[in-house]
Amino acid sequence: MIDFSCNHFELFGLPQRYAIDEGALDSAYRGLQAEVHPDRFGGGSDAERRVAHQSSARVNEAYRTLKDPVERARYLLGLRGVDAMDQRDTKLSLAFLEAQLERRERAASAAESEDVAALDAIVAAIRAEQSARQGELAALLDGTGDPEPARVAVRELKFLAKVAEDVGAMLEAMES
Amino acid sequence: MTLFQIAEPEASPPAREPKRAIGIDLGTTNSLVATVRNGIPVVLPDEEGRPLVPSIVRYAPDGVEVGYAAMAHQSLDPQNTVVSVKRFMGRGLADLADDRRFPYRFVDAPGMVQIGTRHGVKSPVEVSADILRHLRLRAETQLGGPVEGAVVTVPAYFDDAQRQATKDAAKLAGLPVLRLLNEPTAAAIAYGLDNAAEGVYAVYDLGGGTFDISILRLTRGVFEVLATSGDSALGGDDFDHRVFCWALEAGKLPPLAPSDARLLLVKSREAKEMLTGHQAAPIVARLSTGDDVNLSLTAETFAGISQQLVQKTLQPVRRALRDAKLGVADVKGVVLVGGATRMPRIRRAVAEFFGQPPLINLNPDEVVALGAAIQANALVGNRERGDDWLLLDVIPLSLGLETMGGLAEKIVPRNSTIPVSRAQEFTTYRDGQSAMAIHVVQGERERVADCRSLARFELRGIPPMAAGAARIRVTFQVDADGLLSVSAREQATGIESSVVVKPSYGLTDDEVARMLQDSYAHAAEDMAARAFAEAAVEADQLAEQVRNAVAADGDLLDERERAAIEAALAEVALRRRGDDAGALRASAEALNRASEGFAARRMDRTVSQALAGRSVDTLVGE
Numbered sequence: 001m002i003d004f005s006c007n008h009f010e011l012f013g014l015p016q017r018y019a020i021d022e023g024a025l026d027s028a029y030r031g032l033q034a035e036v037h038p039d040r041f042g043g044g045s046d047a048e049r050r051v052a053h054q055s056s057a058r059v060n061e062a063y064r065t066l067k068d069p070v071e072r073a074r075y076l077l078g079l080r081g082v083d084a085m086d087q088r089d090t091k092l093s094l095a096f097l098e099a100q101l102e103r104r105e106r107a108a109s110a111a112e113s114e115d116v117a118a119l120d121a122i123v124a125a126i127r128a129e130q131s132a133r134q135g136e137l138a139a140l141l142d143g144t145g146d147p148e149p150a151r152v153a154v155r156e157l158k159f160l161a162k163v164a165e166d167v168g169a170m171l172e173a174m175e176s
Numbered sequence: 177m178t179l180f181q182i183a184e185p186e187a188s189p190p191a192r193e194p195k196r197a198i199g200i201d202l203g204t205t206n207s208l209v210a211t212v213r214n215g216i217p218v219v220l221p222d223e224e225g226r227p228l229v230p231s232i233v234r235y236a237p238d239g240v241e242v243g244y245a246a247m248a249h250q251s252l253d254p255q256n257t258v259v260s261v262k263r264f265m266g267r268g269l270a271d272l273a274d275d276r277r278f279p280y281r282f283v284d285a286p287g288m289v290q291i292g293t294r295h296g297v298k299s300p301v302e303v304s305a306d307i308l309r310h311l312r313l314r315a316e317t318q319l320g321g322p323v324e325g326a327v328v329t330v331p332a333y334f335d336d337a338q339r340q341a342t343k344d345a346a347k348l349a350g351l352p353v354l355r356l357l358n359e360p361t362a363a364a365i366a367y368g369l370d371n372a373a374e375g376v377y378a379v380y381d382l383g384g385g386t387f388d389i390s391i392l393r394l395t396r397g398v399f400e401v402l403a404t405s406g407d408s409a410l411g412g413d414d415f416d417h418r419v420f421c422w423a424l425e426a427g428k429l430p431p432l433a434p435s436d437a438r439l440l441l442v443k444s445r446e447a448k449e450m451l452t453g454h455q456a457a458p459i460v461a462r463l464s465t466g467d468d469v470n471l472s473l474t475a476e477t478f479a480g481i482s483q484q485l486v487q488k489t490l491q492p493v494r495r496a497l498r499d500a501k502l503g504v505a506d507v508k509g510v511v512l513v514g515g516a517t518r519m520p521r522i523r524r525a526v527a528e529f530f531g532q533p534p535l536i537n538l539n540p541d542e543v544v545a546l547g548a549a550i551q552a553n554a555l556v557g558n559r560e561r562g563d564d565w566l567l568l569d570v571i572p573l574s575l576g577l578e579t580m581g582g583l584a585e586k587i588v589p590r591n592s593t594i595p596v597s598r599a600q601e602f603t604t605y606r607d608g609q610s611a612m613a614i615h616v617v618q619g620e621r622e623r624v625a626d627c628r629s630l631a632r633f634e635l636r637g638i639p640p641m642a643a644g645a646a647r648i649r650v651t652f653q654v655d656a657d658g659l660l661s662v663s664a665r666e667q668a669t670g671i672e673s674s675v676v677v678k679p680s681y682g683l684t685d686d687e688v689a690r691m692l693q694d695s696y697a698h699a700a701e702d703m704a705a706r707a708f709a710e711a712a713v714e715a716d717q718l719a720e721q722v723r724n725a726v727a728a729d730g731d732l733l734d735e736r737e738r739a740a741i742e743a744a745l746a747e748v749a750l751r752r753r754g755d756d757a758g759a760l761r762a763s764a765e766a767l768n769r770a771s772e773g774f775a776a777r778r779m780d781r782t783v784s785q786a787l788a789g790r791s792v793d794t795l796v797g798e
Contacts, residue, residue, distance in 0.1 A: 004779065030398045034566050038595060038656045042325070042354055042555030045717040046768065053655060054779055057597040064593070168498065175491050 002036055002055045007079060008062035018076055020066065020142035029063045069134045070157040073141060073150060082147045084154040096156055100163055111170040119171050126164045133157055195324040197556040198315045199548025200351075201359070202304060202328055202342065204262040204411055204742075205384030205515065207231045207540060209311040210549035211319065212558065217366065217546040220318050228541060231384075232259045233306045235293040242310040243463070254279040254438040256293045260413055261307075263385045264289050264300040265345075266337030277417065279434035288341065299347045308349035325556035326351040327548040331386040332358035333406030333492075333572045335618050336630050336660055343657070354555040356657040359383070360390035361401055361569055362547030363513040367538060368394045369550065369565065375508035376402070378496075380526055381544075382489060383514040385411035389493045391500040391507070391570035397565035403591045404572050405492035410485070412448075412516030418481045419444035419473060420686035423459050427469050428691040437465045447473045452518050479521055486525045493529065499591050510534040515541050568593050571658055577650060578624045582606065587652045590620065594658060601667075608640040612648060614673075616662050635673040636665045663776075672773065707757035715764040719748050722771050724779065732777045737770075744770040 002011065007014040012028035034040075036055035041048045065071045074084045103122060110118035133153055140150040199217075201208045206228040210219045219227040226244070234246035234257040260281070269284040281292035290297045308328070311499055315323055317572045328346050339356055346353045360379035363404065367373065368629070373394050377448070381388040388406035392399055423681050432440065442536070443459045450457035450472065459471040497503065510526060512534045517523065527533050553559070553565070570593050576586040579602075588598050604612065610754045619627030638646055647667035654660050666673045726733070733741070744767035751760040 004781075008585060026395075030395065030400075033568060034398070034564070037568075039272070039355075039555060039567060042557060045714050045721075047718050050775065053595045053653070054597065056656075057595045057653070060593045060596055061598075132469040172495065175494065 002032065002050050002058060006057065008066050008075060011059065012066070014066070016074060016079070018075070019138045020072070022067075025063070025066055032059045039169065046081045061063050069137065070154060070161065073137050073154050073157075076141055077147060077154065080147060082151055084151045085158065092152075092155055092159065096159075096163060100159060104163060104166065107170060111174065114174060116171070116174065119167060119174075123164065123167055123171070124169065126160055130157060130160050130164070133160070180245070191366055194553075195332045195556045196315075196319045196321055197325045197354075197549070197552040198312075198319075198323050199328075199357075199362070199545050199550070199552045200308065200311055200326060200328045200346075201362075201545035201548060202262065202308065202330075202345075203231055203544075204260050204386060204413065204710045205231055206541065207307055207311060208545035209315050209462045210542070210545040211315065212549050212553040217549045217553075219542050219545055220315055222314065229307065229310060230259075231261065231307055233303050234258075235259070235295040235298070237294065238552065240295070240306055242306055251435050251439040251442060254280060256295075256433045257301050258293070258298070259289060260385055261300050261303040263409065263413070264291075265304065266335070266339075266341040267300075277526070279438060287337070293449060301341050301348065304342070304345035308346055308351060312349055312351055324352060325354045325552055327355045327357050327362075327552035328353060329357050329359045329362050329544050330550050331381075331383070331406065331408055332388040332401075332404040333386065333408045333607070334658075335408070335573055335628055336575075336658075337567035337628065338408065339658055343659070354552055356659075357403060357548055357551055358388070358390065358401075358404065358569055358658075359386075359544045360388045360404065360513060361392070361399065361567065362545075362551065363511055363543045363567075364390070364392050364394070364399055364547070365550050366547035367511050368392075368399060370538070373509065376500075376502060376506050378493070378530065379511045379513055380489075380493070380510055380517065381406075381513035382516040382522060383411050384516065385409065387411060387489050389489075389496045391496050391502065398568065399565065400568045401593075402502070402572055403496045403572045405496040405499070406572070407488065407492060410488060412514070412519075413449055414485055415482050415516065415519070416441060416445040418485065419448050419459075419478065422477070422481050423469065423471055426471055429467070429469065430461075430465075430590050433464055435571065436465070438461070440469065448478065451475050451478055452520060475520075482519075482521060486521055489522075490525065490529055504530055507532075511538075511543075512536055513540050513543055535698070539666065547753055554790050569656075569658070570594060571596070571654055573618050573628075574620055575616070575618050575630075575652055575660060576627075577602075578617060582624045583622060584617050584624050584627050585620070587650070588654060592654075594654050595656050597651065597653045599649050602648045602650060603644045604638065604641065604646045604648075605643055607643050609643065609646070610638050610640065611636045612638065613662070614650065614662070614664055616660070630660065631662070633662075633664075633673060635666065635671065637669075637671045637787075638666050639669055670773075708755055708760065711757045711764070712752060715748050715752060715760055715767075718764050718767060719745055720778050722767060723772070725774065729774075729778050729781075732781065733774060737774060740770045741767070741774065 012025055014020055014024060014028070014033070032057060036052055036059060038049055038052040038056055041052045044052070058062060065075050077084045107119060107122050112120065133156060137150060137153055197211065199210045208219055208227060208229065210217055222228045228241040230247045231241065232246040232250060234241040234249050236252060246257055250259060266288060268287055269289045272289065283292050284295050288299060290299050291303070312323055326346065328342060328351070330342050343353060343356060360381045363379050363381065364377060376391065376393050377391065379390045382675055386408050387410040388404065390404040391402045393402055423440060423444055439461055443461050447457035447459045454470050456474045459469060459473060461469040463469065507530055510530050510532065512523070512526065517540050523534060570591045571588065572590060574586045574590045574702040575588040576584045579585045587600050588596055613632065614635060615624065615632050616630045617624055617627040618630050621627050635648060648664055649667055650662065650664045652660060652662055663672060683698065722745065726741065744763070747763045748767050751763040754760070
């Protein structure tokens with residue numbers, strides 16, 4: 001059984017910072033699952049299996065959160081008392097929103113004319129923007145400054161992920 | 177009284193008799209049972225040395241025939257001989273693309289279609305149970321006693337209804353099910369452990385009626401499924417059917433009687449199989465009308481009529497790679513599974529897509545059952561030292577809830593690693609709304625109407641509040657079998673409601689128990705004694721755990737709850753002194769229920785941070 005009071009970083013024995021050693025995360029994850037996974041308690045009692053289920057689910061949740069660059073940033077902000085996705089403040093810069101709107105329109109017209117190459121290019125552009133912004137997060141979060149720029153970056157990355165998902169759905173629809 | 181045995185110091189402990197564990201591949205066309213013997217997985221053949229059991233059940237005038245015996249009669253008695261029953265598991269009549277394609281007397285029932293036979297109306301669960309029982313008896317004869325643990329495989333792309341139906345069938349067949357295991361994952365275990373493979377592998381599994389693709393990462397004994405996709409109604413059967421349709425057209429045949437249709441379908445399948453080693457195959461048959469069919473199917477014609485089906489398998493392959501965030505170049509090897517992958521057409525298409533020849537150094541018919549046997553052996557506790565591997569699988573389809581406007585809100589996205597717990601908060605839609613209807617759905621589409629409905633339940637007794645003020649936390653839990661349970665809780669009052677998702681047509685535990693009693697005679701007393709001993713061990717463990725939990729986190733309990741737990745503990749102690757296993761189990765169950773909320777709160781206390789920060793959506797009320 002794991003210690004449920006640990007935060008995700010503590011659970012995997014990692015320093016609480018944005019820049020993480022992915023190899024260390026992967027191997028800590030596999031090591032923990034090897035101990036707590038329900039398969040280890042095949043012959044156990046109901047209660048043992050329930051604990052195994054809960055521990056294993058928690059380890060999965062923690063791994064998923066830390067593995068994803070945006071979720072990791074959001075979680076780290078949360079540990080510092082900042083809710084990046086607070087519904088009461090959903091503002092994004094006009095320039096950013098306009099750029100995404102324009103991108104979506106281009107994707108929709110590419111989908112209409114079944115232009116796979118154009119859609120692929122849009123996906124690639126989004127990916128490039130995502131990784132550039134993720135690159136900034138380490139400096140924003142592991143420095144000592146104001147959390148606000150990091151919060152904005154997380155919101156924009158969430159928005160980009162949604163745009164990427166929509167364009168992916170258009171590609172998928174075209175395949176079928 | 178019994179004397180305790182004490183081993184001599186230094187002496188090695190007496191060798192433990194391994195438990196009887198089996199793996200079952202319940203296939204659309206063929207089924208197999210395997211076990212691990214002296215550390216090596218082996219398929220258990222019949223007396224004539226045949227490893228496969230055709231998945232065919234005939235309800236004959238004088239009993240039930242399974243396998244080759246049933247197969248021999250399929251053209252003579254098509255309406256009472258059920259083939260490919262797996263296609264109907266968890267499916268309604270409306271789900272079958274073309275029910276006239278089958279010679280059965282379908283009976284539409286809520287949720288799952290049923291088949292009229294001379295033994296009465298049979299559900300696909302019962303037909304599958306007949307196959308599983310046949311395999312269980314084969315194993316018990318060869319292993320010399322009752323099976324102590326079984327792993328049954330399912331297509332990775334099976335949804336919750338199909339998984340639940342399979343689990344019900346196994347229970348009905350008297351199998352102690354340790355786990356439902358995804359077929360491609362089973363194949364990966366058998367392949368990976370045998371070859372000490374490392375890296376990213378794709379498993380392309382085209383069975384008789386289902387298609388799965390799984391992308392796995394193998395790292396030092398950890399089998400991590402990164403993504404899975406597929407089509408639960410696409411398989412070798414469809415290729416047979418294409419050949420059949422071609423034969424109807426090429427032979428200019430009129431609509432056929434059921435027995436002729438089955439005969440021609442069998443001949444079509446034989447021709448398809450012959451094309452694996454030949455450039456042409458004859459289709460020759462004499463119909464009951466006296467008409468003769470005499471055709472020759474060339475490999476080229478076959479390639480033409482099956483092209484679309486081959487392409488249909490590549491679409492999920494692309495999706496799985498995309499979900500795994502990997503490209504074709506990242507894949508180190510492609511494992512082929514399922515009899516239909518013997519088709520040269522398929523092998524070429526897979527080789528072309530992945531840019532490398534697929535791995536074919538294992539028997540595509542047997543590898544799934546062998547992997548299941550290895551997993552069963554480990555789960556039952558026969559694991560040996562050094563035999564230290566772990567399996568991390570995923571759910572194939574997103575799980576969510578219906579929200580306002582008939583939209584599906586995804587709570588657990590597809591390809592989430594299981595087990596998984598995920599919670600989200602919802603709120604009321606109207607002032608004073610006192611109940612909330614919760615509709616659980618599975619699928620990728622935005623609209624609820626396009627997803628599969630899994631269950632509905634209601635949370636009642638919400639105190640009157642302004643719209644949007646109530647906080648209802650809905651928690652989804654998917655266990656290691658990929659089966660879902662959902663609970664809802666109003667945060668302010670603590671009112672709770674939950675369901676283990678059982679499709680409306682699933683069997684209740686009582687029904688399974690009754691059906692079991694119908695089919696088995698009970699050997700009374702020693703069984704009762706053994707049952708009591710087993711129940712006693714479980715009850716003692718549970719009581720101990722609850723007492724420890726109360727001692728550690730008693731502050732989470734209110735008066736009423738503490739009293740309920742105390743009472744349940746006392747009831748267990750009372751039943752423990754009796755001899756009624758059923759009553760003891762019931763008391764342990766009651767204790768389990770009484771402490772469930774407490775256990776959840778112990779979890780909540782520490783997990784809440786992890787799950788915090790979900791958005792609040794409006795859920796449809798009534």
